[in-house]
Amino acid sequence: MVHRRMTNQIVTVPCHSRGRFAGRPGEAFGGQFVAPILLPVLDRLEAAYREARADPVFRATFDRLLADHVGRPTPLSLIELGDAGAARLFLKREDLSNSGGSYGGGVLGQCLLAQRMGMGAVVADTGSGDHGVAVAATASRLGLAATIYIADPAGRSQLAMVDRMRAFGATVAMVPGEASMLHHAMSGAIQHWMAHGADCLYVAGAPIGPHPYPTLVRDFQAVIGREARAQIVERTGAPPAVAIATMDGGGAAVGLFGALLDDATRLILVEPEGDGGSRSAAPLSHGRPGVLHGAYTLLLQDADGQLCDIRALAPGASYPAAGPELAAWARAGRIEVARIADGDAIASLRWAARHYGLLMSLESAYGVAHAQRMAATAATGTAIVCVLNGGGTKDLPLVERHG
């Protein structure tokens, strides 16, 4: 009896009503695969969100702090591609927000929920540091204590991120010895949360984790897509022909795409292909369904169900799973999935720095590399929007080392 087949999941996919996202016929991603101790916490969170969504005061507070704390709206930058017959490439500048990353809306919404639920603390994990900084900054603004789990940082750039989190008053917990693997930091944060669920909310940096997290993150991040859509309509008269985001957890992607689902826009999620080996961080392309951190979704795993040891070049892209809703959109054909190799992303990062004075994070560069590729063959004037998840200062030592 050999059980090494890669297809044919358990046919009766676990399925209850809440937090499920339909993929192919019969496929439902999401769920709440967590220790029973977290279920009451998740149920409370879901109820609080339902209430908050209907509460005009909550919505007004959220909008006010999007402006006064996150620094929204973020700009949209047109990159001239030289050639007169070229496509128009617009970059949605999430790097120019208060904490310098694309996490502002999702973090603000979740922290406001923690406050509404009477909690005094939040906990989060961070790979590149951007999400940790966003959580630390927002917790500071709302008077919450924050604990941030990060893989023991090696380079000086990551140390600068830790310095920032500490300046905001956060406690930074280093998860030792496990390279830059985001999912170990996440496990640390979730363990912390399990031990302090009554007063402490886990704040997700991506639309991953158990229900209701993917829904919360999608809804709170949707401001990215709403702004981008309005900005592009203002500048070109129509929604974009193409929208592109990198799959680094998917917080920016779900935010951008969420507001464009009803348009004719092609939505393209770009996965880091790595160097073809252990660096591939492409769960939508190469994963199969399974459970990680509370969600049934597409995972990079071996035949035994062990997670692949991803060592993606971009520290923010080393999560071996896709968010369940993104997995569903991809399986259902609503979004396209592309892949870009590390070398091409680095070339794109350098190109933008050298020719446009724009230093983007390595995570973002996978999406921009794909956008460049599409722009080269697209019809004249085609409007392509790509979200920049963050700034690249932190990544320069990495890029240097890549040679």
Add this chain to the structure above:
Amino acid sequence: MVHRRMTNQIVTVPCHSRGRFAGRPGEAFGGQFVAPILLPVLDRLEAAYREARADPVFRATFDRLLADHVGRPTPLSLIELGDAGAARLFLKREDLSNSGGSYGGGVLGQCLLAQRMGMGAVVADTGSGDHGVAVAATASRLGLAATIYIADPAGRSQLAMVDRMRAFGATVAMVPGEASMLHHAMSGAIQHWMAHGADCLYVAGAPIGPHPYPTLVRDFQAVIGREARAQIVERTGAPPAVAIATMDGGGAAVGLFGALLDDATRLILVEPEGDGGSRSAAPLSHGRPGVLHGAYTLLLQDADGQLCDIRALAPGASYPAAGPELAAWARAGRIEVARIADGDAIASLRWAARHYGLLMSLESAYGVAHAQRMAATAATGTAIVCVLNGGGTKDLPLVERHG
């Protein structure tokens, strides 16, 4: 015959028609105190600017790149001061622009002029690194070669700034062994310029230097004040009661104040008082007239006319002179001058990080510290705007060391 009197300058202050700013009666700051070799370059620059200002294409290009390169408009953040009877403190977020500092407009305008004059290169000096990064980024966007002079950087944060400049393709020249003194970097840049004046434009980071630089910088930076004024009118119905900027060269100050001169707004320029000793960077408060880097203005100097060896805590605030127009405004009573000690600025930086999740540069913190002080006694609802010159990541090691 003793010539140690600190007052009684040469009564017939050198005076020609161009680039003079009237201070007290009989006082005229500015001028072109440069080696004769630079005069034709300055004359060409002045003529080019006169032409450019009248050219709608130049203006449209400037406006387009303010949006698509600099990422303007920058947000305005309201900081809730807790207390219901408090003033309203608005921060103009220059930190949330493409290069993360308040230099975008001035640098863009000057680089466009270099391009218009057919030059292929620019040169600049930088203290904190912010101006150097802005010049490197903008030169990259416009296809100009950039050389940036910086005092040999010590800390890892300044190294990160150097990494950024290099990523944009700039050549970074370290001025050795002279601590963090901006004016040595500036002398290096000016020497470079003198040797390459035909093809290379010096790009000023502050409204200092020989005519027409103070005027160029003021005009190109005015976008800061125009935006801030409009944003505050939109939110409060009127221009701000008070506008505050730190005197770190004055690029942000001149930009903010320039658009508010015709309002009833109190304009307050805050000088770093330091620890009372060699750290004072307060040329408006403690300087007397003299010539530095091409301009007749207020300088921190000894009785012999030697410049004071400023070792300001904030690397961007270690310039011993005020811009000539700011000096004139101060002497003429149009702006008020205040002073803040290092310790108070650091406390303010920490306060904003801890309570508002906002990490500002140390330079900015002098202004914000004064704004806090004023807000404490101002009438309910008084609108105070303070410009944030840049982000504080680079300054965290300094703040740490200060204890």
Add this chain to the structure above:
Amino acid sequence: MSRRLTRRFVERRQQGRAALIFYLAAGDPSIALAADMLHAVVAGGADIIELGYPFCDPILDGPVIRLANRRALDAGGSLDATLAIVRRFRARDADTPIVLMGYANPLLSRDGAVFAYIADAGADALIIPDLPLREAAALLPAIAAAGLALVPLVSPDGMTDANLAASPGVGGFSYCVAQAGPTGGAAPDTGQVRAAVAMCRALSDRPVAVGFGIKTPALAAEIAAVADGVIVGSALVDRIRAMGDEDVDAAALFAAIADFCRTFRTAIDGRS
């Protein structure tokens, strides 16, 4: 077969003794020694074995068991290897129930025959900490059909999804989690354990076994006085790790492990 598990609790209750349950990771420190390791634990007085199939991200576990999972994986451990160990154990022990413990993904990434395959190897029940009843609901028919039982976990502050606890396929015993943090934590407060056990009894008639943080024979004895079973994990795993640092042959290893388990057996039997 979950009946073997139920029968064992009934026997022990009739004897007035609490059931002693040891957790260990299948393949730690070696696949070759694993079946004999289980026999040694039984020889030391275990009534039931909780056998962990290893996972790379054991999110409910503290450092001791995390590292044991890592060692087991490095030694070639997997769900298949775990079931092979169970088969070898069953060849010499048809009585001691084996509860398979592990995380959801290695099961859910298999096809629908996985539960039959597990039962066929000789395991009796399942503990899957990240498969709460609301998510297990759709799988319970297959679990029940295979003759297995999914052991429900009851948290210190109550049971969520209590409505599903009586479904076919849920059973074996109630796993009373003594504290909120990960495994291997501080010793639980006996008063709180007493309350938690009472709550479990109110929720169902199943036997109640208590785990998490029970690291000494004395504490095990205290808990045994109020519960139907006591579960010891990190303490045994840590002992196995410590033996690995000593240079002993297999026989000496098994003897030491049996001796270690016996200290718990003796303490419990002295009290219960």
Add this chain to the structure above:
Amino acid sequence: MSRRLTRRFVERRQQGRAALIFYLAAGDPSIALAADMLHAVVAGGADIIELGYPFCDPILDGPVIRLANRRALDAGGSLDATLAIVRRFRARDADTPIVLMGYANPLLSRDGAVFAYIADAGADALIIPDLPLREAAALLPAIAAAGLALVPLVSPDGMTDANLAASPGVGGFSYCVAQAGPTGGAAPDTGQVRAAVAMCRALSDRPVAVGFGIKTPALAAEIAAVADGVIVGSALVDRIRAMGDEDVDAAALFAAIADFCRTFRTAIDGRS
């Protein structure tokens, strides 16, 4: 008195020799030795001395002269100290013109009597590289009234503010700057210098002295063939610095400096 300077150029022209001008920083390496250092330079054949009053930010100067300014400041140098040195020099040398060279700020931060004070000390003219004629215009009456002359600098690519070059108070000679960069740079091209000198002659009847980058007797001789004066700065300053590293007494120092200057004198007189 600028007449002393004018007279010197006339004398040299009549002798068919180019004037040899040396720059040094007042007070480098010591204030006490400074006047005798000037006498040594004259003994070595200097026709005119360009004496730098030190400034902390000598923006037109390369590293050699920057450091000399630093040394002079560290030794207590200042405008006052420089003028005291001039007074001491004048006590024994009433003939050699002294052109004071330095930056604008130490002058402009004084009161209006500063030019009379300078003339009174015995200096004859001023070179102020950051005071172009357009800025000097308002000061020229006071300069002229004190009997001084502001020496105009003429850049390689022409003269700006040429309309002001004939104003009273401008004079002494035309300073033909041989190259665009700071002092102490590479040797200028003789052909270019020839063209620059011709341009200076077309602009005014004043004698033309050439400076910047003239570091060897051979080059000085080549320039002397086409100009009325040759200015040597960094080469002498660097020699003074090098002597400071040797442990010699004052007499030996002055002798060595005089010898150094004489190599230039000899080379020039051999050619011009």
